Amino acid sequence: MSVSDYSERAIGILSYLTPEVPGIGGKLKGEVEHFHVEEISIEPPEHEDGQYTIARIRVRNWETNRLVRFIASNLHISRRGVMFAGTKDKRAVTTQLFCISAPLKAVLSLNIPDVEVLSAYRSRRKIEIGDLIGNRFRIFLREPDVSGDELKERLDSVTAKIDSEGGFPAFFGVQRFGALRPVTHIVGRYIVKGDFRGAVHAYAGNPSDREEKEVREARDFVDETGDYAEALKIYPRHLTFEREMLEHLAERPGDYAGALKRLPKNLLMMFVHAYQAYMFNLALSERISRGMSLTEPDVGEIVIPIDRNGLPYHERPMRVTEANRELMARRIKEKRAFISSVLFGSESEFSGGAMGEIEREIVEREGIRREDFIIPQIREISSRGHRREILAPVSGLKWSVENGGVWFEFSLTKGNYATVLLREYMKSGDIMDY
Numbered sequence: 001m002s003v004s005d006y007s008e009r010a011i012g013i014l015s016y017l018t019p020e021v022p023g024i025g026g027k028l029k030g031e032v033e034h035f036h037v038e039e040i041s042i043e044p045p046e047h048e049d050g051q052y053t054i055a056r057i058r059v060r061n062w063e064t065n066r067l068v069r070f071i072a073s074n075l076h077i078s079r080r081g082v083m084f085a086g087t088k089d090k091r092a093v094t095t096q097l098f099c100i101s102a103p104l105k106a107v108l109s110l111n112i113p114d115v116e117v118l119s120a121y122r123s124r125r126k127i128e129i130g131d132l133i134g135n136r137f138r139i140f141l142r143e144p145d146v147s148g149d150e151l152k153e154r155l156d157s158v159t160a161k162i163d164s165e166g167g168f169p170a171f172f173g174v175q176r177f178g179a180l181r182p183v184t185h186i187v188g189r190y191i192v193k194g195d196f197r198g199a200v201h202a203y204a205g206n207p208s209d210r211e212e213k214e215v216r217e218a219r220d221f222v223d224e225t226g227d228y229a230e231a232l233k234i235y236p237r238h239l240t241f242e243r244e245m246l247e248h249l250a251e252r253p254g255d256y257a258g259a260l261k262r263l264p265k266n267l268l269m270m271f272v273h274a275y276q277a278y279m280f281n282l283a284l285s286e287r288i289s290r291g292m293s294l295t296e297p298d299v300g301e302i303v304i305p306i307d308r309n310g311l312p313y314h315e316r317p318m319r320v321t322e323a324n325r326e327l328m329a330r331r332i333k334e335k336r337a338f339i340s341s342v343l344f345g346s347e348s349e350f351s352g353g354a355m356g357e358i359e360r361e362i363v364e365r366e367g368i369r370r371e372d373f374i375i376p377q378i379r380e381i382s383s384r385g386h387r388r389e390i391l392a393p394v395s396g397l398k399w400s401v402e403n404g405g406v407w408f409e410f411s412l413t414k415g416n417y418a419t420v421l422l423r424e425y426m427k428s429g430d431i432m433d434y
Contacts, residue, residue, distance in 0.1 A: 003181050003208040006431050008423070011177045011185065012281030015288035016424060017169050021157045023427025025145030026405065028419065028434055029091045032061045034140035037088055037418075039096035040133040040411065042309075044125035053100045053107045054123045060114035063090040065264055066240070070112050075102040079264065085132040086414060087266070089175060099127035129266060133309050134413040136396075141422065142405040155399050155406065158425050162394065165294060166335055168424055169284055170392035172277035173417030174431045176270075181208040182431065188275030191381070192372045196256035199271070200249070204231075204242040210432070215239070222246070228253075241267065257377040268381045272373070276343040276383065279362050283341050284390055286358045294391045295332050297339050300352015303328050304389055305337045311413055312338060312389055319352070338389035345385025346373040392416035 008014070029035050044054055059067060064087045072079040081101035088094040095118070100107050107120050144151055162168050177184050183202055190199035207219035218235045222228070229250040235243055245259040252258060260268060288294075297303055297320045307313040317340070320328050331337040342348050342359050348370060350356045373383045397410040406425075412418065419434040426433065 003183060003206060006182070006210070007429055008174075008431055010182050011172070011174060011431065012278045012285060013171050013420075013423075014282070014285035015169070016427065017165065017288070017294075018158050018161045018424050021154055021161070023145070024141075024151055024154050024406070024425055025428060026141040026143050026426055026433070027428075028139060028141060028422065028426075029089075030140075030142045032091055033093060034142065035089060035092035036138040037092050037094040037096075038136045039086065039088075039094075040135060041085065041097045042131050042133060043097065044099070044123040044127060046121045047124045048122055050122040050124040051101070052123050052126050053102055053104050053120055054127065055098050055100060055107050055120040056095065056118045057098050058093065058095045058116045058118055059088075060093050061091060062094075062114065064088055065267055067112075067115070068264075069240070070115075071098070071100065071110065074110055074112060075100065075106055077102055083127050083129075085127050085130060086135075087270075088135075097127055097132075099123075130414065132414050133311065134411055134416075135418075136411045137409065137418045139408045139418060139422065140405055141408065141426070144404075144406060147404075151401060151406070155401075155425065159397060159399070162397065162421075162424065165391065167294075167391040167393040168421050169288060169294065170389050170416055171281050171284060171420045172274075173419040174434050175417065175419065176274050176277050179431050179434065180210055181206070184271055184274035185278040188271035188273070188278075189366075191260070191271055191375065191378070192275055192368060194372070194375075194377075196260060196377065200245055200256050200259050203271075204245055212236075261378055265380060268378065272375075272381050272383050273343075276345065276385070279366060280341055280343055280388055282362050283355070283358050286362075287341070287355060287390065290354070290358075292354060294339065295329075297325065297328050297332065298353040298355065299325060301355055302340050302349070302351055302387060303332065303337045304340045304387060305331070306335070310393070312340075314387060317387060335393065338391055340387040341390050343383075343386040343388055344368070344370075344373070345383040346370045348385030388415070392420065394421060397421075 068079050068082045071082050083099040104120055104122055108117055110117055183206055187199050187202045190202055201223055205219045205223035207216040215236055222231045228246045232246050241263055244262040248259040248262050299320055299322055301320045303318045304312045305316055344363055350359045375382045395411045400407050
């Protein structure tokens with residue numbers, strides 16, 4: 001097993017909103033300072049006698065789960081005592097809220113390279129995954145393939161289409177799957193199908209030809225020998241999550257579910273969610289390729305209303321009928337609701353009409369059933385399923401041509417990806433460009 005496909009096809013993205021507009025090419029994240037993300041937070045109320053410290057922290061070039069470990073180690077607390085609302089890009093300058101079970105003074109005194117505590121206060125309420133509204137982005141695209149008037153014309157054309165649609169296709173971006181080694185959905189597929197050994201090897205083995213030689217050799221050794229104790233002798237120490245699994249298997253041979261449970265819960269959940277995301281991407285790609293509208297609902301489709309924060313209110317899905325179709329279409333046009341598609345799980349409900357046919361075809365092709373998402377060996381990552389909007393709204397979208405490249409600025413609601421917006425402009429064939 002090895003990773004060899006680095007096209008968007010590998011993560012289920014096969015279509016564009018603007019196929020008629022040629023791409024401008026280019027690359028993202030040439031430097032860390034080229035990608036800025038600022039969380040639009042839901043701030044817990046301040047209470048001087050609160051048990052949590054809420055800190056706004058700016059970090060440079062840190063993967064969120066690894067940063068949590070460093071913060072916990074620095075403060076001598078469990079990693080469960082460091083909570084956050086959303087995982088951010090690693091190769092970026094990011095600003096977000098953390099909720100930390102440690103004294104205010106200790107948090108303000110954190111001393112970690114490229115980590116700056118901007119402010120902090122005490123609160124009685126903790127932060128959990130999803131407790132945010134969205135993110136503001138400022139991103140530089142370098143080395144576009146075109147310049148001058150041609151570059152500006154293409155930028156204008158894509159922007160106009162996105163403005164007229166009210167957004168762009170809400171694909172899950174490469175960050176959900178891994179750019180260097182897009183495997184999270186593959187790990188998730190093994191987990192859902194009950195093959196925990198396959199899941200461990202897909203994560204700890206399964207080398208990418210874009211990784212360093214020592215990493216490739218270590219992953220190859222895991223796949224070829226299954227000798228986890230020996231693998232630890234050559235396995236790079238910076239791959240801490242993989243090493244934890246291997247250490248568990250060296251001590252408890254055959255306990256692959258136990259090895260997976262050594263990983264952070266949010267990472268384990270990400271595997272299952274990435275598999276659901278992969279199937280969602282396939283379904284949305286097929287919808288677009290068939291020329292189906294992202295904003296005109298068909299009878300049988302499920303529409304999600306918007307709450308006062310502009311976020312989807314998933315607790316009140318509405319099925320489109322002949323009687324309410326005009327009303328649903330009007331709400332979507334007014335940006336008060338969105339058409340949705342399924343994130344398949346144990347209690348999922350398919351869309352009706354042509355979209356439902358697409359969803360069923362993909363699930364059948366994958367050979368999975370609803371009950372597969374009930375995972376008794378790792379019950380906490382079982383998934384009942386969910387729905388996701390097929391259109392991602394964008395606000396404040398603007399661009400400027402500077403220094404031979406393009407600066408983009410915009411805001412997205414939570415769960416949507418800057419790279420998916422920018423792919424409409426770039427149209428690159430390699431996910432590493434994003």
